[in-house]
Amino acid sequence: MSQNDHRLSQTRGPEGGPYVVWGVGTSRTMRVHWMLHELNCPYTTQKITSRSGQTQTSAYVALNPSQKIPALQCADWVLTESAAIVNFLATCHGSDCELSPPTQPHLRALYDEWCFFSMMELDANTLYVIRKHLDLSALYGEASAAVNAAQQGFKKQANAAAVRLSKTGPYVMGNTFSAADILFSTCLSGALRRQIPLPQSLLDYLTLTTKREAYRSALVANQAV
Ligand SMILES: N[C@@H](CCC(=O)N[C@@H](CS)C(=O)NCC(=O)O)C(=O)O
Structure with a gap:
């Protein structure tokens, strides 16, 4: 092929x-x-x-x-x-x-940075820890200290993301919506469902990405x- x-x-x-x-x-x-x-x-x-x-x-x-x-x-x-x-x-x-991922190496690196950041810092290291030790504590064990640290960790990383987004915006890669926005936005929505507060700029960003027809x-x- x-x-x-x-x-x-x-x-x-x-x-x-x-x-x-x-x-x-x-x-x-x-x-x-x-x-x-x-x-x-x-x-x-x-x-x-x-x-x-x-x-x-x-x-x-x-x-x-x-x-x-x-x-x-x-x-x-x-x-x-x-x-x-x-x-x-x-x-x-x-x-x-x-919607093709960028091919220019530096742009691709920044795109990958958003993707890996979303998956590791926001999803695996924080949201999934909360899910495991809160919703699924019967399976994974209760660990309120870990849940608390994960909530704080999410807030810290969300603030860092807000700083980076303020330099690019409106989307994570600038003017064009990309798969990196899908990954980042779904993590932000997950945080809101868990009552983790987000900076206003990320709430505005989420309003922008989730008003897309494809999202609906x-x-x-x-x-x-
Ligand atoms: N890193 C994986 C995580 C997938 C994952 O953890 N999926 C959960 C649901 S959100 C699951 O299937 N858990 C097993 C189960 O519920 O039976 C991904 O992003 O696709």
Whole structure:
């Protein structure tokens, strides 16, 4: 397969099959639905949900041994990790709608910085710690000190992000909305759901990104029922 074959059509992935998204109902699944809606890319959804046992069926474990959602399936090819999926989709199908990740090395580095910052500092190190030791404490153990530190950690990193955004804006990469905005915005929304206060500039930013039509339609697509 040549590299250009990756840009086959808006309805089919590089493996020739239509896309299937596994997973609904979480901010991580939302990222994938949002990106597909930005790309206007038809797909089907397997509405499996978190903590329902549906990530542990033999059919799903065969697709994703991590037993987590989301996953993107295209024929017999499967990709997991929400950030990897949105960047893959942007790379394959983003050229017509200015959603391709930057290729110039310094710009790409700044783009990656936002993506990794969102996934590590905002999602894994803080939001997921809160989820594990608050909502899922029966499984992971109660740890109020860790939850408190994670809440404070989120605030500190959000303030740092606000400083960086004030120098670029309105989007994280400047004038153009990108997959990095999807990752960052879904983390900010996750924080608001947990009553973590955000600086006004990030609230304004979130208003901007979530008024997009693709966000609104993806919210519906990501609904568990
Ligand atoms: N780093 C992964 C995290 C995925 C993740 O933790 N998914 C959770 C739901 S948000 C999950 O599937 N947990 C297992 C379960 O609920 O059965 C990603 O961003 O895709």
